[in-house]
Amino acid sequence: MVIQIQSKVQNQIFEQPKFSYIYGMIIKQKTFIKYVLTIAFLHLLYVSDAQEKFTDDLVIGGNYQFGLLVPEYSIVSYTTTNHAQSFDLAIYKEKKGNDIYEQIFGYPEMGLALFYSTLGNSEVYGKAFAANYFYRINLFSGRNFRIFNRMGIGLGYLTKKFDLDKNHLNVAIGSSINIHYNVRFGSSFQLTDRFSMNAGLSFDHYSNGNTGYPNIGLNYLTAYSGVNYLIGEKTERIESEIPDYERGHSFEVLASLGAKYTRSFLAKYYPTYSAAFEYNYLIGRTFNFGTGLDVFYDTSVIPQLEEAGEETRVTDNFQTGIHLSQTIVYRNFRFSLQEGFYIGLANRVNNKAMYSRAILKYFVNDNFSLRFALKSHLHILDYPEIGFGYKF
Numbered sequence: 001m002v003i004q005i006q007s008k009v010q011n012q013i014f015e016q017p018k019f020s021y022i023y024g025m026i027i028k029q030k031t032f033i034k035y036v037l038t039i040a041f042l043h044l045l046y047v048s049d050a051q052e053k054f055t056d057d058l059v060i061g062g063n064y065q066f067g068l069l070v071p072e073y074s075i076v077s078y079t080t081t082n083h084a085q086s087f088d089l090a091i092y093k094e095k096k097g098n099d100i101y102e103q104i105f106g107y108p109e110m111g112l113a114l115f116y117s118t119l120g121n122s123e124v125y126g127k128a129f130a131a132n133y134f135y136r137i138n139l140f141s142g143r144n145f146r147i148f149n150r151m152g153i154g155l156g157y158l159t160k161k162f163d164l165d166k167n168h169l170n171v172a173i174g175s176s177i178n179i180h181y182n183v184r185f186g187s188s189f190q191l192t193d194r195f196s197m198n199a200g201l202s203f204d205h206y207s208n209g210n211t212g213y214p215n216i217g218l219n220y221l222t223a224y225s226g227v228n229y230l231i232g233e234k235t236e237r238i239e240s241e242i243p244d245y246e247r248g249h250s251f252e253v254l255a256s257l258g259a260k261y262t263r264s265f266l267a268k269y270y271p272t273y274s275a276a277f278e279y280n281y282l283i284g285r286t287f288n289f290g291t292g293l294d295v296f297y298d299t300s301v302i303p304q305l306e307e308a309g310e311e312t313r314v315t316d317n318f319q320t321g322i323h324l325s326q327t328i329v330y331r332n333f334r335f336s337l338q339e340g341f342y343i344g345l346a347n348r349v350n351n352k353a354m355y356s357r358a359i360l361k362y363f364v365n366d367n368f369s370l371r372f373a374l375k376s377h378l379h380i381l382d383y384p385e386i387g388f389g390y391k392f
Contacts (some may be wrong), residue, residue, distance in 0.1 A: 055232030067222030106138035224359025256387025270300035
C-alpha cells in the first residue's frame, strides 16, 4: 500500500480540489499578515502593562540563516537546486520574574518574529513569508553569555504550491497558507549595554497539518547568526525564594477529534477520533513523566485498503497502543512529547510499529484541560487533533 501511494506521489497523479474550506476565510496575504501582527502587538502591550514604559526591556534583533533542505522524500531532493536562506526580524521582551515559573525558567523572553525564506528552488517551491510567536528559554545564563532554546509556531504564506498544470513538480506543498514551526538552539554574547550578538542552529518546518494535499511539507536545517539591540531601559529582575515542591501522581482521561486527507490524495476529509487514559508522575514543578493507553478510530483506513484492493475487516479503522510521555510545565500550560507503540490493533495502511504526538495543553482549572495535538509516524505527520481532558 505504501509503495502504491508513493508511486502516485512520484508520478504526480493527483486530483486538484476546487477549493479548501479550511482556508476559505483567508482571502489575501496582506490581510493575514496584518491580522497576525495586530494580535501579537496587542499581546506584547498587555504583558508589559506592569512596566513603566512599553519600550522597557524591549529588544529588536535580526538574523541570517543559511543551510540545507531536509527532504522527507527523494523527489524533494531531485527538485532542490540551491541552499535554503532565510532572514528574520524579531521583537521581544524579557519576563522579569513576577512568578516562580519565570524565575525557574531563567527569565524567559517572548515575542514575535517575521521570516523571509528561500526554499531551495524558487521556480518550484517559491518563497516563504511567515509570522511566528515564540518563547526563548535561557538554559544557561552568565554575566555576558547565555545558552538558550527558542521555540515558536505561527502561520506562513508560500508563493508557490502544487498545481497539476502549472507546477506539478511541487508535491511538497498543496496550499498557500501553512503552519510554520521553528526551533533553535543558540548562544548570545553581550557586546555593550545595548548590543548583543547570537549564533546557533535552527530547524524550520512548513506544512498545512495534513488539512490539504499534497502535504509532504518542507524542512530545512540552517546555521544562523545575528545582532540584537535593546531599545528602552533595562529593568531589575525580581528574585524571591522558591518554595519546595512535593512530588505526586495524577490520572487523566482524554478525548480528541481530528481530520485528515489520505496519502493517496483523495479530495476528501476523513474524521478521526481518539481516547486515552494517562498516568503522570509529577517529578517536579516544571516536569512530569507519564504513560498511558490509546484508542484511535481513523475513518480513512478502510477506504484506503479498499482502494488498494485489500480485504477489510470491521475493526480496521481502530488502532490501539501504549505511550510514554515527557511534559514541560509552565503555569497552566503543558507541552508534551509522546512516543507510542501499536499493540493489539495496528494501522494496516502504513504498517508502522510506532506513533508519536506533540501536544500543547491548557488547564482551564485544576481538573479540566483543552489541548491541541499533532499525531505522526516518525517525521510523517498523520493529522492534527483538538480535544479535552479531565484530571483526577
